[in-house]
Amino acid sequence: MNRYFEVPVYENLALVGASGAVGRIVLDQLLKRQLPMRNLKLLASSRSAGKTVRFGDETKTIELLEPSAFDDVDLVIASTPDEVSAEFASWAVERGAVVVDESGYWRMDPKVPLVVPEVNPEAVTQHQGIIASPNCSTTQMVVAMAPIYREAGIRRVVVSTYQATSGAGLAGPAELERASKAALGAGQADSPASPKTFQHDIAFNLIPQIGSEKHQGYTSEEMKMVYETRKIFGDESIQVCPTCVRVPVMVGHSESILIETERPLSAEEARELLAAAPGVTVVDDLAGQRYPMPRDCDGCDDVFVGRIRKDLSSENGLAFWCVSDNLRKGAATNAVQIAELLMKSAPVA
Template identity: 60%
Template sequence: MFDTVAILGATGAVGHIMRKLLEDRKFQANQFRFLASARSAGKTLEFQGKTYTLEELTKDSFEGVELVISSTPDDTAAEFLPSAIEAGAIVIDESGYWRMKPEVALVIPEINPEAALEAKGIIASPNCSTTQMVMALKPLHDASPVRRVIVSTYQATSGAGVVGTSDLMEGSRAFLDGEDHEYQAFQHPIAFNAIPQIGSEKEAGYTSEEMKMVYETRKILGDDTILINPTCVRIPVANCHSETITVETERSISPEEAHQLFEEFPGITVVDDLKNFSYPLPSTCDGSDEVFIGRIRRDISSPNGLSFWCVSDNLRKGAATNAVQIAELLAKHRACT
């Protein structure tokens, strides 16, 4: 058990879920502290039956803190988390700032727990779209190395934060009422629409969200030879990201073998009965910590190809749940050493 745990960003969309998970999963520490911006400092929140006052986040906030769980924008993570490391804390970070730093572990506990246990300083949690895809790739990769991946994502507006979901709700109302809505999170209307750009333009016409899926997947699986071709699309769904994934492996993996591999892998649930219209849907996966897979079938264009559909709650396994699982992993290891 850790003595003092500090939570950054506890009042945000991901932070709220993280706080609830820590309560529900009975994560123990002798002391919890909640750090926030100067604007939020002084407000109170309830946690594990107690009332806590939000403290202003400064570079001097981490004295005596052993574990930091952080869900903040990249610039905040870049500015403040080095001070936590200097103070001797272990940091679990949800931002994108540290993920591809060579010295930083990028961790999904079901896949590479040893990276967290061997880490010094910051442990990064992957991008939400990467997390669910790599969860699905891992059992296949262990059975036969993955050589190529083609993935298209259908990402919920909650991935753009509270303002993204507000844009969906208010924009939809305005559209149905024949009125205009001034969108805050998106460059185009998201209501009754699909936007084939998430993030800024990067190399070769790909976006930052797409390139995260390339680089983070290779780092987590420890294989820079995997070829990945991503397309990321924002759709008018409030929560849960969906992905169509086609995988080519060194040897052919049948749909039946893949079904068994998925079912045996921790954190994956298979829902796959096309005849009875049964497959994962954002509406049914919302609020779950699992990664759901269905529509498992051969890729009819490649002898070693397999295609499937994947849905996961991007605010939970794609963010808050993964961070809490890392914290639990560290606490368990600490108790055994």
């Protein structure tokens, strides 16, 4: 029997990718949410191994990511590129640890549950050593969809995303800053004539491509939203039409979402359902010019919803605007919430 079925609690935790943007927020969340752990180990590649990181009152040294690093580890939270996760996850599982993985590598594996705690918490118990956290754009959308799906069903979703540069890692905001300064005439020598992180210059621009060409003119980012949404809800009948756009914003993904429900639902009913849903904050006062915006949601863990209204073209249609900090609920916070679920559902010896 694997050790992760035998331990009553997950006391020994490892964070893989501790030096990255998401890893730093995971550390903040571990402190904020006070997970009941005894030991915390920080792991990263040889490029970051040996560096030190503050964790509360402690200074912790990042250790090298290698198989032996997972000895005596019960639970792993990881934010790494896909190829890194593909290699290290088996090291951890073979040693009896459970891996909560932020990469895209495991998300559509049929043996790996894809979990958003506000939507499908029961899936956390179905793991075989690895639990995947969805793509950031999918996560905030399904959190907002969930209360409406439970009440009235959902046939179809049309979503346009406005995704912040931080979705591309630490290099994204840095490139936006450099490009903006160059466009405004400051530091012309540093002008990114050939953008490295994005396909085009991101300064004062919108780029309607995130990811590579994938399927019938849709990008890999867009197809993630299709496949992941269906898997999270366990409903292959949901039709999703996504368009993903990179925008010159540092932090915070925004989404314009149009859903078609199984039965008609008024805007007032939808607003009440969303206001009562866990992890959702409704900010919806058009007359008062109050609605979610990325700047206001930066540093917050909730999914914010506003501009809730009936679709004028469909009896069963609802439209709304959705904003969330992509580094928090879109990544770090969701992973830590999954870890919390594991700890609550762990068998008692």
